Amino acid sequence: MAVKPKAPSVKVAPPEKNLQVPLWKKLEGHQMSLKPLLNAQASNKLAGTLLFAGPSGIGKKFGALVLAQALVCETPLSERPDGAGCGVCGPCLRVAGRQSESLMVVEPDGAQIKIEQARDVLQFITLQKLGRARVVIIDQAHLLGPQSGNALLKSLEEPPAGTYFILVSHLPNAILATLRSRSQLVRFKPLSDEALSKIIGSQDEWLLRAANGSVEQAKRMSEDRGDYETLEHATTAYLEKALEQFPGEEIAALRELLKDRTTHGFVSSVMQRQITDAMKVKGGVKIKPSKLVKALSEKPTLDLLARKSLEFESDLARNVDRGLLLEAFAVELGR
Numbered sequence: 001m002a003v004k005p006k007a008p009s010v011k012v013a014p015p016e017k018n019l020q021v022p023l024w025k026k027l028e029g030h031q032m033s034l035k036p037l038l039n040a041q042a043s044n045k046l047a048g049t050l051l052f053a054g055p056s057g058i059g060k061k062f063g064a065l066v067l068a069q070a071l072v073c074e075t076p077l078s079e080r081p082d083g084a085g086c087g088v089c090g091p092c093l094r095v096a097g098r099q100s101e102s103l104m105v106v107e108p109d110g111a112q113i114k115i116e117q118a119r120d121v122l123q124f125i126t127l128q129k130l131g132r133a134r135v136v137i138i139d140q141a142h143l144l145g146p147q148s149g150n151a152l153l154k155s156l157e158e159p160p161a162g163t164y165f166i167l168v169s170h171l172p173n174a175i176l177a178t179l180r181s182r183s184q185l186v187r188f189k190p191l192s193d194e195a196l197s198k199i200i201g202s203q204d205e206w207l208l209r210a211a212n213g214s215v216e217q218a219k220r221m222s223e224d225r226g227d228y229e230t231l232e233h234a235t236t237a238y239l240e241k242a243l244e245q246f247p248g249e250e251i252a253a254l255r256e257l258l259k260d261r262t263t264h265g266f267v268s269s270v271m272q273r274q275i276t277d278a279m280k281v282k283g284g285v286k287i288k289p290s291k292l293v294k295a296l297s298e299k300p301t302l303d304l305l306a307r308k309s310l311e312f313e314s315d316l317a318r319n320v321d322r323g324l325l326l327e328a329f330a331v332e333l334g335r
């Protein structure tokens, strides 16, 4: 759903106590990704266009709001040594309440970000700037097609003074190359089990492991746990068989289960986890490997498999034939 530019508003968000806590203090994880940006904006050296990349559902967009709050905050920087927003001035409160006249958040309208939405952005950034800064957050930026992407190209390349673009995506490689090359890449890592556990309020080991540092995944998985256990099982069976012989039946079974973005992400993360563990074993890290992990660790092509597994989710997202993708990966596993 698109958030259209709002008319200048003087409405202050309701003075709920938690709204006055700076977003920076509410952030779980990602301090390492954001601190350098807070420092850069405090010394006026922040790039005008940033790309927040990392797995889905880990808090990249919230990270963008943290930075937006820091940028619009009206409390003098000398009084906020961490560079983050103070949390209590008008502009900070309005960002926290998601009703800031200095902030526009664009989300895909259906399967893509439409040209009308790109035009809304252009209109927003030509309006008179009211505060210290103006921030445009474009969520799922890989859904900017050539038309809407091109409309924004010039603005992203050289945003007007005090205007900042933050592109957010879990599939940075699928972003138009022209946009990507104009953005400074900021990587976000999956949440630690500790941070995730705190956010979702659960210490369920299976859930924390399967969610792979993603709040979004954890939520879906706790709702449909049985389905995900089946999916994990099918993925492991596929990997195990592929190491020995061509896994025809396992591919057929797994292909049927790969039905949407979440299942794509989940299967990719199961693969990545097995391969990461295999790399640890190969590197001499003392963990107790499963039979599958041990067999993977003995593969001379492990580095290649690791690379392929990282590309797997974006390959699936590009709507490539899923059966073919699974077949190609199985061939690599069998070599």
Ligand SMILES: [Zn+2]
Binding pocket: 072, 073, 074, 075, 085, 086, 087, 088, 089, 090, 091, 092, 093
């Ligand atoms: Zn403030």
